[in-house]
Amino acid sequence: MSAEYYSTGTDIELFHKAFQRRIPVMLTGPTGCGKTRFVEHMGQRLDRPVVTVSCHDDLTSADLVGRFLVTGGDVVWRDGPLTTAVKNGAICYLDEVVEARHDSLAVLHSLTDHRRALYLDRAGEVVSAPETFMLVCSYNPAYRSSLKELKPSFRQRFMTLTMNYLDPDREAAVVVAETGVAQETARRLVTCARTIREADEVFHFEPPSTRVLVTTAHLIAAGADEWEATLACILAPLSSNGAISEGLREIAAAASAGAQTPAAQSF
Numbered sequence: 001m002s003a004e005y006y007s008t009g010t011d012i013e014l015f016h017k018a019f020q021r022r023i024p025v026m027l028t029g030p031t032g033c034g035k036t037r038f039v040e041h042m043g044q045r046l047d048r049p050v051v052t053v054s055c056h057d058d059l060t061s062a063d064l065v066g067r068f069l070v071t072g073g074d075v076v077w078r079d080g081p082l083t084t085a086v087k088n089g090a091i092c093y094l095d096e097v098v099e100a101r102h103d104s105l106a107v108l109h110s111l112t113d114h115r116r117a118l119y120l121d122r123a124g125e126v127v128s129a130p131e132t133f134m135l136v137c138s139y140n141p142a143y144r145s146s147l148k149e150l151k152p153s154f155r156q157r158f159m160t161l162t163m164n165y166l167d168p169d170r171e172a173a174v175v176v177a178e179t180g181v182a183q184e185t186a187r188r189l190v191t192c193a194r195t196i197r198e199a200d201e202v203f204h205f206e207p208p209s210t211r212v213l214v215t216t217a218h219l220i221a222a223g224a225d226e227w228e229a230t231l232a233c234i235l236a237p238l239s240s241n242g243a244i245s246e247g248l249r250e251i252a253a254a255a256s257a258g259a260q261t262p263a264a265q266s267f
C-alpha cells in the first residue's frame with residue numbers, strides 16, 4: 001500500500017523552511033485530514049526518524065522526559081520519548097497536544113526558544129538539541145465538545161500550519177492511491193463527504209474525513225456494496241440521533257445519485 005502524501009499547497013515547503021531554521025511546527029486541522037501522514041512524510045523527506053507521543057490528560061512531564069526506575073535492586077534512569085528524540089536529533093511529534101495538561105508541557109518551553117535544551121531536573125542533566133531535532137505538535141481545534149485550549153504563550157512558540165481536507169481532485173486521488181478503487185467511485189465518495197461537510201453548519205458534528213473515505217473505499221475494493229459501505233463508514237459514525245441520521249441519509253443519497261446501487265436509487 002502507498003504511504004504517499006498529497007500536499008495542500010505550500011505545506012511541505014514551509015515545513016522544510018521551519019526545519020532549516022529550527023522553528024517548532026504546530027499542525028491544526030480536523031480529524032483524518034492528513035496531519036499524521038504529513039509528519040511521517042516529512043520525516044522520510046528530511047531523513048529523520050519520527051517519535052510520536054499521543055497526548056492525554058494523565059500524561060506527566062516524566063512520561064515525556066523520563067524517570068528513575070528500580071530494576072533488580074538498581075536505580076536506573078530511563079529516557080522518555082522526548083529525551084530520546086532530542087538525543088537522536090529526531091522529529092518529536094506530540095499528537096493531540098491540547099489533551100496534555102499545561103504543567104506537563106512546561107518542559108517544552110526551553111526546547112522551543114533560543115535555548116533549544118531539555119532540562120532533566122531529576123537526572124541533573126541538560127541535553128542540548130542537535131540541529132536536526134524538531135518539535136511538531138498537532139491538535140484539532142474544532143472538537144466542539146472540548147473546552148481545552150493551549151496557552152497563548154505555548155501557541156506562539158510555533159509556526160502553525162492550518163490544514164484542511166484536500167480539494168476534490170486530490171482527495172479522490174488519495175482514495176484511489178490508498179485503496180485501488182475506480183476513479184468514479186472515489187469521486188462519488190468525495191462528493192458525498194463534501195456535501196455533508198457543507199451541511200455541517202446545520203448539524204454540528206465532526207464531518208466525514210478523508211480517513212473515512214479511505215475506509216469506505218477499502219470495503220468497496222473488498223467487494224462491499226457502495227451504498228452499504230457509505231452507510232456503515234461515512235454516515236453511521238456521524239450521529240446517533242435518528243432524525244439527524246435520516247436527514248444525512250437523504251443528503252448523502254442525493255449526493256451519491258450517480259451510485260448505481262438499488263438502495264441509493266430508492267431515495
Ligand SMILES: Nc1ncnc2c1ncn2[C@@H]1O[C@H](COP(=O)(O)OP(=O)(O)OP(=O)(O)O)[C@@H](O)[C@H]1O
Nearest residue numbers: 004005006031032033034035036037174210211214
Ligand atoms: N494529504 C493526504 N495524503 C495522503 N493520504 C491522506 C492525506 N490526508 C488523509 N489521508 C488518508 O487519510 C488517513 C488519515 O490521515 P491522518 O492519519 O494523517 O489524519 P490526521 O489528520 O492525523 O487525523 P487525526 O487528527 O484523527 O489523528 C491516512 O491514513 C491516509 O490514508
Ligand SMILES: [Mg+2]
Nearest residue numbers: 035036037095
Ligand atoms: Mg493523527
